[in-house]
Amino acid sequence: MSTQSIKVENLVKTFGQGENSINVIDGASFSVEKGELVALIAPSGAGKTTLLMMIGCVQEPTSGQIYLGDEKVYDNKWLTRETRKIRREKIGFIFQAHYLIPFLTVLENVTLLPQTNGKSKLEANTKAMELLTYFDIADKAHSMPSSLSGGQNQRVAIARALANNPEIILADEPTAALDLTRSIDVVKMLKKIAIDQNVAVIMVTHDEAMLPLCDRILKIDNKKVISVATKEITSV
Amino acid sequence: MINLAQKDISHTFGKFIVTAMGVGMLLGIVLIMIGVYRGMIVDAESLLTDINADLWIVQEGTIGPFAEASRIPEDLKDSLKAVPGIDKSAAITFQNIQLPKKTKPVRVVAVGFNPFGDINPLNLTRIIAGRNINKSHYEIVVSAKTGFKLKDKIPLGRNIYNVVGVTKGTVSSSGDPLIFISLKDAQELQFSYSNNRIRNDRYRGIKNIESHIANAIIATVKAGYSAELVAQHINETQYKSVFTYQQQHTILVKNVVETASKQIGLFTAILVVVSTIIIALIIYTMTLEKIKEIAIMKLIGIPNSMIIKMIVQETLLLGLLAFVFGNIFSHLIYSKFPKRVVLEAPDALSLFFVILIASILASFIGVKKVISADPSTAIGG
Incomplete structure (x- = not known):
């Protein structure tokens, strides 16, 4: 059984057509192993979010191949019409802001996806409570997101991303809205999740202080993705 | 499975209820408008039903006395009694x-x-105080709506009339309250002129007009006779227009109420369209307010069907609540209207189905927004 969770080969993303076309990503190839926390860095506008959206089956690449787990999901075209099902079953998303559904309680936010995937309410609740306990916010299970602090909400968002036992977690600047202490907590948490849950985590970040906490760093350089060592990072 | 519509509504319950009440008031006005139309029909039928004559004999070539002016000699009532099939007749x-x-x-x-x-x-069942007229002159029976009471004195023309009876629910085809006076008094009021006018007319060579005129002769038909055939006979021999009860009813509803009903019908249709547009705009705004959450839900993999279900359920509930509030509102205020408003269950039921369809149509605009929402907008702040 392969330990590779994400594999991207010769991925290209072109915006526009003809003379006005522009390649944002041009021949990106890399892979991420299960249990790995990988930071994705690049200057603003270099295509980090675009790359994340392509891996997350949200935005269609122009060409290339994407493997998620053992499944090839893209080979110059989506290999399934139900990309949303792939997202629902394989991927957990964490965003800059928590983006919890404001009209659902903490528990309901966490159980929404598993229940949509056919899990019973009891089963989904049990798993959600385990996660909330893991993140030390079980006592807030029946609270509304509006009554929680930013850090607590971000932990709920991470719990939501994990609720469906995803193989991959895509985190888009999850520490952008947090102070340094909270940011370190969140990244450590992601690292722990990667190991404990055996999932591959790609975290887009601008925060250099977070990089030493990651296993590897991928950088978008000249429209390609390269691996860099922490010490090589001068500015992101 | 979590019901997203229920959770969303619970979260903004007050706002949702107030919105439904607002739309409900609009629907209440729709119900009142329909009620006004129904009231016009009831009013139009009221006097005709009370008189309950089999035949209405009016001036030839007219469709009087309600839809057109009609003048007819009073003594025709006597000659009609000789017509085969006529039981009773009276001038009115x-x-x-x-x-x-x-x-x-x-x-x-x-x-x-x-x-x-x-x-x-x-x-006589409509008399709530006093009695019917039993003198040839200066007695009057008034509708309670006029505000006059028993034993009040009312100056009319050259005389003072005593209120001897008060009725309830007696209205003309146009919804005005009815009063009842003797034929002689009515003829004097309608056909007698002031002294100045008579003097003036004399100087101009105009002779005083005959006052023994009525607007219609009403008659009942003996058992075993066809009202239509008797009407045809009178028409051919007396050179008068004759209408059966049913024909007079049709004239009242078609000619007297039809234009007003078309106006009300159009107004009601516009209100229903406006309500639909308002519901659609509310749903569109409600969807726009949630567009970030919708993008997140789409991004994390929640199927469109689940989000669309939320929008449609919210729209239907809004329509349903608005309908309930509309009914409550219309029942609270209908009695305050000066003319009769008749609220009927079948009309409310029809409106319910119209609102149901309108809500479904209105939800399309929200559904379209859901389908077109780009999940990638959730990423990147």
Whole structure:
């Protein structure tokens, strides 16, 4: 059984057509192993979010191949019409802001996806409570997101991303809205999740202080993705 | 499975209820408009039903006395009695008059009839105080809506009339309250002129006009005779227009109420369209307010069907609640209207189905927004 969770080969993303076309990503190839926390860095506008959206089956690449787990999901075209099902079953998303559904309680936010995937309410609740306990916010299970602090909400968002036992977690600047202490907590948490849950985590970040906490760093350089060592990072 | 619509509504319950109440008031006005139309029909039928004559004989070539002016000799009532099949006949007049009152004159329709005649146009069950007229002159029975009471004195023309009876629910086809006076008094009020006018007319060579005129002769038909055939016979021999009860009913509903009903119908249709647009705009705004959450839900993999279900359920509930509030609102205020408003369950049921369809149509705009929402907008702040 392969330990590779994400594999991207010769991925290209072109915006526009003809003379006005522009390649944002041009021949990106890399892979991420299960249990790995990988930071994705690049200057603003270099295509980090675009790359994340392509891996997350949200935005269609122009060409290339994407493997998620053992499944090839893209080979110059989506290999399934139900990309949303792939997202629902394989991927957990964490965003800059928590983006919890404001009209659902903490528990309901966490159980929404598993229940949509056919899990019973009891089963989904049990798993959600385990996660909330893991993140030390079980006592807030029946609270509304509006009554929680930013850090607590971000932990709920991470719990939501994990609720469906995803193989991959895509985190888009999850520490952008947090102070340094909270940011370190969140990244450590992601690292722990990667190991404990055996999932591959790609975290887009601008925060250099977070990089030493990651296993590897991928950088978008000249429209390609390269691996860099922490010490090589001068500015992101 | 989590019901997203229920959770969303619970979260903004107050706002949702107030919105439904607002739309409900609009629907309440729709119900009132339909009620006004129904009231017009009931009013139009009221006097006709109370008089309950088989035949209405009016001036030739007219469709009087309600839809057109009609003048007919009073003594025709006597000659009609010789017509085969006629049982009873009586002369009757209708005229709009203003009853003088300290604050503001009251517009009424006066029915003149012979209190000693064969047919009594006043439905005695409608008398709530006093009695019917039993003198040839200066007695009057008024509708309670006029504000006059028993034993009040009302100056009309050259005379003072005593209120001897008060009725409830007696209205003309146009919804004005009815008063009842003797035929002789009615003829004097309608066909007698002032001394100045008579003098003036004399100087101009105009002779005083015959006052023994009525607006219609009403008649009943003996058992075993066809009203239609008797009507045809009178028409051919007396050179008068004759209408059966059913024909007069049709004239009232078609000619007198039809234009007003078309106006109300159009107004009601516009209100329904406006309500639909308002519901659609509310749903669109509600969807726009949630567009970030919708993008997140789409991004994390929640199927469109689940999000669309939320929008449609919210729209239907909004329509349903608005309908309930509309009914409550219309029942609270309908009695305050000056003219009769009749609220009927079948009309409310029809409106319910119209609102149901309108809500479904209105939800399309929200659904379209859901389908077109780009999940990638959730990423990147």
